[in-house]
Amino acid sequence: MIKNVKGLVLRSVKYSESDKLVTILTEEGKLFFKARGIRSITSKNAAGCAAFVYSEFILEQRGDKCFLRKAIPLYSTLRAGASLTALAVASYLAELSEDTARDAETGKMVLRLLMNALYLLAKEDRPVEWIKAVFEMRLLAANGLMPRLEVCSSCGKEAEAFPSVFFRLTEGDLVCSDCVSSADSGLVRISREVVALCRRSIESTEERAYALKVPQGTLKDFARFSEKYLINQLERKYATLDFYHQIRHLPGDTAKTKEEQNESI
Numbered sequence: 458m459i460k461n462v463k464g465l466v467l468r469s470v471k472y473s474e475s476d477k478l479v480t481i482l483t484e485e486g487k488l489f490f491k492a493r494g495i496r497s498i499t500s501k502n503a504a505g506c507a508a509f510v511y512s513e514f515i516l517e518q519r520g521d522k523c524f525l526r527k528a529i530p531l532y533s534t535l536r537a538g539a540s541l542t543a544l545a546v547a548s549y550l551a552e553l554s555e556d557t558a559r560d561a562e563t564g565k566m567v568l569r570l571l572m573n574a575l576y577l578l579a580k581e582d583r584p585v586e587w588i589k590a591v592f593e594m595r596l597l598a599a600n601g602l603m604p605r606l607e608v609c610s611s612c613g614k615e616a617e618a619f620p621s622v623f624f625r626l627t628e629g630d631l632v633c634s635d636c637v638s639s640a641d642s643g644l645v646r647i648s649r650e651v652v653a654l655c656r657r658s659i660e661s662t663e664e665r666a667y668a669l670k671v672p673q674g675t676l677k678d679f680a681r682f683s684e685k686y687l688i689n690q691l692e693r694k695y696a697t698l699d700f701y702h703q704i705r706h707l708p709g710d711t712a713k714t715k716e717e718q719n720e721s722i
């Protein structure tokens with residue numbers, strides 16, 4: 458059976474001397490196929506199967522196996538000259554997307570989120586850390602794991618009434634300093650500013666969330682919090698995330714926006 462699909466290449470890995478195994482994200486969810494002869498320099502399909510390229514694919518389904526017939530690149534999200542930090546975050550976001558796009562419903566939402574995040578990473582006018590954190594929070598929300606940040610889950614007082622509150626990573630809710638008990642585990646203390654920022658990053662439209670102006674200190678606290686919450690909820694380690702942490706402070710990378718560069722002077 459021949460089928461025609463459009464999708465974003467999440468991963469393209471060596472399978473044999475001349476073949477690759479390609480994972481794409483479509484509006485229907487994930488799809489894997491074998492691309493024969495794609496590692497040859499004369500392959501006409503190589504550009505359409507490169508990571509982070511949105512392409513049209515003509516695929517042949519034979520039993521439970523799927524093979525590539527043709528790949529036509531339609532839109533390249535990250536250019537070849539993108540910074541190493543931007544590429545590392547893109548790989549991490551792609552791995553998260555592969556992990557969480559389970560069916561047609563989540564596939565559609567995750568594809569839209571990932572395409573927008575990759576577009577912003579390519580523009581390089583917002584801090585990479587911010588794009589990563591907003592994506593993490595919105596991805597969790599799209600998967601029904603939205604943190605409950607309005608009130609203390611024990612006494613019901615508004616979180617805004619406290620300079621800082623305790624967030625329970627496993628339950629995904631807050632307890633205030635009056636209600637926190639020694640029996641609570643997996644606690645992270647977060648400031649009122651981080652609570653407000655987190656809510657706005659999820660409740661605003663995607664465009665507005667990414668456009669929010671955030672002081673550098675609050676951004677760092679929020680980024681640390683969102684990553685911790687995500688890892689706790691998804692319960693796994695991501696090699697691409699470890700790589701991002703290894704390279705993000707390397708000198709000479711161009712991922713810093715003008716805003717960040719000014720702050721570090």
Ligand SMILES: [Zn+2]
Nearest residue numbers: 609612633636
């Ligand atoms: Zn309370």
